[in-house]
Amino acid sequence: xxxxxxxxxxxxxxxxxxxxxxxxxxxxxxxxxxxxxxxxxxxxxxxxxxxxxxxxxxxxxxxxxxxxxxxxxxxxxxxxxxxxxxxxxxxxxxxxxxxxxxxxxxxxxxxxxxxxxxxxxxxxxxxxxxxxxxxxxxxxxxxxxxxxxxxxxxxxxxxxxxxxxxxxxxxxxxxxxxxxxxxxxxxxxxxxxxxxxxxxxxxxxxxxxxxxxxxxxxxxxxxxxxxxxxxxxxxxxxxxxxxxxxxxxxxxxxxxxxxxxxxxxxxxxxxxxxxxxxxxxxxxxxxxxxxxxxxxxxxxxxxxxxxxxxxxxxxxxxxxxxxxxxxxxxxxxxxxxxxxxxxxxxxxxxxxxxxxxxxxxxxxxxxxxxxx
Amino acid sequence: xxxxxxxxxxxxxxxxxxxxxxxxxxxxxxxxxxxxxxxxxxxxxxxxxxxxxxxxxxxxxxxxxxxxxxxxxxxxxxxxxxxxxxxxxxxxxxxxxxxxxxxxxxxxxxxxxxxxxxxxxxxxxxxxxxxxxxxxxxxxxxxxxxxxxxxxxxxxxxxxxxxxxxxxxxxxxxxxxxxxxxxxxxxxxxxxxxxxxxxxxxxxxxxxxxxxxxxxxxxxxxxxxxxxxxxxxxxxxxxxxxxxxxxxxxxxxxxxxxxxxxxxxxxxxxxxxxxxxxxxxxxxxxxxxxxxxxxxx
Numbered sequence: 001x002x003x004x005x006x007x008x009x010x011x012x013x014x015x016x017x018x019x020x021x022x023x024x025x026x027x028x029x030x031x032x033x034x035x036x037x038x039x040x041x042x043x044x045x046x047x048x049x050x051x052x053x054x055x056x057x058x059x060x061x062x063x064x065x066x067x068x069x070x071x072x073x074x075x076x077x078x079x080x081x082x083x084x085x086x087x088x089x090x091x092x093x094x095x096x097x098x099x100x101x102x103x104x105x106x107x108x109x110x111x112x113x114x115x116x117x118x119x120x121x122x123x124x125x126x127x128x129x130x131x132x133x134x135x136x137x138x139x140x141x142x143x144x145x146x147x148x149x150x151x152x153x154x155x156x157x158x159x160x161x162x163x164x165x166x167x168x169x170x171x172x173x174x175x176x177x178x179x180x181x182x183x184x185x186x187x188x189x190x191x192x193x194x195x196x197x198x199x200x201x202x203x204x205x206x207x208x209x210x211x212x213x214x215x216x217x218x219x220x221x222x223x224x225x226x227x228x229x230x231x232x233x234x235x236x237x238x239x240x241x242x243x244x245x246x247x248x249x250x251x252x253x254x255x256x257x258x259x260x261x262x263x264x265x266x267x268x269x270x271x272x273x274x275x276x277x278x279x280x281x282x283x284x285x286x287x288x289x290x291x292x293x294x295x296x297x298x299x300x301x302x303x304x305x306x307x308x309x310x311x312x313x314x315x316x317x318x319x320x321x322x323x324x325x326x327x328x329x330x331x332x333x334x335x336x337x338x339x340x341x342x343x344x345x346x347x348x349x350x351x352x353x354x355x356x357x358x359x360x361x362x363x364x365x366x367x368x369x370x371x372x
Numbered sequence: 373x374x375x376x377x378x379x380x381x382x383x384x385x386x387x388x389x390x391x392x393x394x395x396x397x398x399x400x401x402x403x404x405x406x407x408x409x410x411x412x413x414x415x416x417x418x419x420x421x422x423x424x425x426x427x428x429x430x431x432x433x434x435x436x437x438x439x440x441x442x443x444x445x446x447x448x449x450x451x452x453x454x455x456x457x458x459x460x461x462x463x464x465x466x467x468x469x470x471x472x473x474x475x476x477x478x479x480x481x482x483x484x485x486x487x488x489x490x491x492x493x494x495x496x497x498x499x500x501x502x503x504x505x506x507x508x509x510x511x512x513x514x515x516x517x518x519x520x521x522x523x524x525x526x527x528x529x530x531x532x533x534x535x536x537x538x539x540x541x542x543x544x545x546x547x548x549x550x551x552x553x554x555x556x557x558x559x560x561x562x563x564x565x566x567x568x569x570x571x572x573x574x575x576x577x578x579x580x581x582x583x584x585x586x587x588x589x590x591x592x593x594x595x596x597x598x599x600x601x602x603x604x605x606x607x608x609x610x611x612x613x614x615x616x617x618x619x620x621x622x623x624x625x626x627x628x629x630x631x632x633x634x635x636x637x638x639x640x641x642x643x644x645x646x647x648x649x650x651x652x653x654x655x656x657x658x659x660x661x662x663x664x665x666x667x668x669x
Contacts, residue, residue, distance in 0.1 A: 211452025211510075214420045214520075215469040216441040369438065372423045 018283065022290040033316070034301060040123050042310030045131075047071040048085035048094040048116075050078055055102035061113065064140035065095065070131045082116050086168055088344035089330060092118045092310065093128050095135065105160055112162045119170030120333045122178040124308035129165060136163050169338045176249040181332040182305040184241050185325055189271050189299060192234045193292040196275025198285045199226055205285065213369055223363050226276055227269075234268040255339040263331050266352045270324045273359035280366040299325040324355045373398040373518060373549040374419065378428035381414050388414040390572035391428070396565075398517075401540060401550040403563030403580075407664055411572040412553035413449065413522055419551065420446045420520050432518060442470055444518035445511030449526060449553075451503045455496025459487050459506055462495050463513060470514035481509040484539075501532040508539070519543060521552045525559060537562055557657045566656075570664045584654040587662055589629035590614065593636045594622050594650040603643040610639055615662045626658050 014020065047065065051058045065071045071093065076085055082094030094116035104111035115135065117128045134140075141160050170177045203209040212222075242264075245251045254260040274295070282288035301307060302319060303326040312320060320326050327348040334340030334348075374396040381389040389411040396402045406412045417423040419430055421437035432440035453462045463478055472478075482488050485505040490498060495506060504524070511519060521540075525533040537559075540550055544564075552563060560566045560580060567577040576586050597603070599618050607616045607625055612635060615626040625636060636649055654662070 206455070207448060207450040207452050208454055210422060210448050210450070211446070211466075211507075212469075213422055214441065214444075214446040215466065217469050370422050370424055371417070 016284065016286070018287055019290065022287065022294070026290065026294055030297065033298065037302060037312050037316045037319075038307050039311040039313075040127060040307065042124060042127055042308045043069060044072045045070060045093060045124070045128060045310045046091040047073050048076045048082045048091040049073040050076050050082055050095070051097045052099035053097050053101035057102045057105050058097045060140045061095070061097065061135045064134050064137065065132075068131065068134045070134065079114065079116075083168060086116060086118050087338050087340050089334065089338075089340065090344075092121070092124060093132070101161070108160075110160065110162055112164055115163050115165045117165060117167055118338075119167040119173055120178065120337045121304070121308055122173075122175065123306065124310065125167065125173065127308070127311075132163065132165065136161075176245075176251065177337055180245050180249055180251055181336050182303075182329050184238065184245060185267065185328045185332060186296075186300055186305070187241050188234055188238050188268060189296055189325060190292075191237055192230070192268065192271030193275045193278065193295060194289070195234070196226070196230050196272050197278045197282075197288040197292045199230070199276065200279035201282045201285050201288050204283070210371060213371065217369075219364050219367055219369070222367055223276065223360065227272055227360070230272045230275070231265075231268050234272055235264055238264045238268060252336055254335040256335065256342065259342055259345075260335050262349065263328070263335065263352075266349065266356060267324070267328050269356040270352055270359065273356055273363060274324070276363045277359050277366065280363055299323050302326075303329050305329045321351075324352055327351045373400070373433055374402075374551060375431045376415075376419065376428065377430075379415060379418055379425050379430065380427035381411075381418060381423055382426050387572050389418065389425075389569075392569065392572075392574050393428070394567055394574070394577065396549055396551065398549050399544055399547050401544050401552065401562070401564045403560045403566040404551070404553045404569055405555065405557075405560040405566050405660065406553075406569035407555060410569045410664075412555075412569055415569065416520055416522050416551065416553050420444065440518075442514065443516055444520060445514070445516040446520040447504075447507045447511045447522065447524060449522040451495075451507065453495045453503070453506055453510060456494060458492050458494055459490045459498070460492065462506060463487075463509055466510040467513035472514045477515075478513060481513055485509040500527055501529065504528060504532070504536070508536075512543075516548070518549045518551070521550065523553055523555070525554075525556070533559075557655075557660060560660075561656055568660060568663055575663050576659070580656050583656060583659045587626070587654055587659055590654060590662075591627050591629050591631060592652050592654045592658055593625045593627065593631075593633070594619075594652050595625065595636070595640055595644070595647050596621060596650070597623050597640070597644040597647040599623075600643050603640060606639060606643070613639075615658065615665060617658060617661050619657065624652075624658060626654060626662055 049062065051062065062073065066073060076082055079096040082091070082096055085091040086094055096114040096116070101111045101113065113135070115132045117125055117132070119125050136159065167173055200209070203212065242251070275292070278288050278291045282291060302312070302316070303323050304320065305325065309317065309320055309326075330348045331345050334345050377393050379389055379392045380387070392415055394402075404412050404415060414423065418425045419437070421441065430437050432444060454465070457465065460482070463481060467473065467478055482491065485508055487502070487506060487509060490502055495503065498506065525536055528536065540552075544550055552559070554560055563580060565578065566580055566583070568575050576583055578586070598621050603623065604616055604618065607613050607623070612631040613625050613627050617624040617626070627636070633649060633651065640647055640649070
């Protein structure tokens with residue numbers, strides 16, 4: 001009896017070649033992709049650099065940071081601007097050396113330099129802090145000891161200068177601040193893709209689509225009639241989840257409630273319309289589920305949510321920018337944690353809006369007023 | 373009212389409908405009769421715009437199908453209403469897709485199809501007959517000129533079937549055109565005009581009671597005997613007999629016109645010596661069987 005059942009299940013599965021392809025091809029692609037892409041060791045991290053001293057010695061620090069190939073330095077004016085560069089997302093780290101550096105150094109007064117690091121990306125923050133040691137290693141400091149053989153011996157501090165590390169935006173490095181804003185997006189993505197992903201296929205499987213398509217219902221009426229209710233539901237869900245985050249985990253308040261609502265609106269529209277597109281492309285509910293998972297997993301791993309974008313190989317980076325969730329992560333961290341200026345986020349809003357339009361247009365094109 | 377010209381539909385290498393043409397007049401009940409997989413449903417789906425024909429065209433009162441959509445209703449052979457919605461909600465939903473929001477009209481439909489007792493019942497919980505009536509009410513809510521019915525009484529008990537047909541006649545007398553597919557002979561007999569489709573091609577067309585002329589000069593002998601495999605085999609071997617059709621307690625033998633009664637009597641003698649032999653006209657079933665089996669042979 002059990003044998004017959006097993007055989008039947010296998011035959012049924014085998015007769016859905018798309019599903020078999022998904023089951024076989026998906027893990028292969030994911031394994032190769034994630035094997036290549038997922039690294040915790042970033043390179044070419046943008047660093048805003050301000051050297052007021054402009055001496056041979058301050059240059060040693062700069063060279064030390066450069067030569068590792070880890071940080072990519074660019075010049076800014078003043079420590080305030082370093083913070084703003086990091087807030088805007090243009091830089092992830094910063095280095096500030098004040099004008100008094102070489103003077104203090106030559107007097108063995110152990111000057112301080114400041115290393116700034118973006119505290120919104122857990123793995124990146126840790127990695128950057130670790131790699132900042134390039135500024136203080138022996139290659140840099142060797143030339144900073146002033147040993148004059150004729151002079152009377154002086155007490156020399158073990159380290160010629162001290163590097164202070166400032167973790168910006170999340171000074172206590174709270175893990176909930178790292179992850180929770182992104183988690184809101186992941187949950188909405190799951191709910192939206194699964195909810196809408198089956199909405200057309202189910203009508204196809206239950207034969208209600210046939211009865212619907214003989215009516216004079218237009219493309220726009222069908223597509224928007226499917227989208228709007230789920231957008232409203234997912235929007236409410238978004239605030240429900242975020243509200244719980246505020247209540248239970250003390251997430252910070254957003255820079256602007258209006259822009260947070262705009263983000264919720266656009267992001268939910270992107271995910272719901274993507275779900276509808278999946279549903280229009282699938283023949284069965286199972287296929288729709290698999291495609292949804294196919295989208296959710298790489299979205300989480302390649303969006304900079306957990307693994308830093310800076311750690312992705314250059315040839316995989318474009319894929320990250322093809323993932324809507326990447327922009328969501330950037331905006332929500334900007335709004336809630338970094339309080340980024342809207343000017344620096346508008347391109348991410350535009351990208352999300354573009355995805356929403358793209359998916360809706362593709363759904364309209366894919367929706368046919370006939371079965372075949 | 374409905375004009376189909378050279379309709380053709382392929383599914384891969386399989387030619388489901390092959391160059392099918394017909395004209396259906398206003399107020400007519402037109403039946404498309406054929407065995408399973410003959411192309412009935414495919415042809416009907418092209419008529420209501422669910423399939424794009426690979427060749428040929430359809431017009432409904434001079435308009436393309438897509439433009440004519442507000443003017444026809446369609447009842448699929450499967451239950452296509454929403455199971456989670458109540459009877460009333462389903463009816464209102466389909467009506468509003470046609471821009472009909474006239475509650476009084478919908479109430480008339482509820483009454484006409486005896487749906488009142490089930491008003492708040494979820495459609496998924498209805499019995500087969502009520503589901504069919506709900507589907508009809510939904511298809512007729514916008515008062516269409518043309519009604520497409522795909523196997524409207526498949527799986528329906530004879531009493532309900534008769535009620536449905538009474539309603540179809542009433543609709544036709546109101547001037548509506550009905551297009552019905554069926555594989556029930558009894559149902560085909562009720563149509564004003566029928567066409568027989570087999571393996572994608574139209575092989576006969578006409579009023580049900582004139583179709584027998586298509587068989588040419590034949591005689592039908594009805595032998596009052598139950599099913600006897602040996603007799604059926606012997607009859608099939610007989611050169612003069614074109615078709616053997618067991619019909620309940622009657623064995624119907626369609627023979628060449630010149631075949632004498634004695635020939636039949638001698639054939640059946642070894643099996644059912646005392647069986648009564650009746651000389652009769654070919655019925656629709658004989659025609660259908662003869663035409664479709666001839667094609668297959």
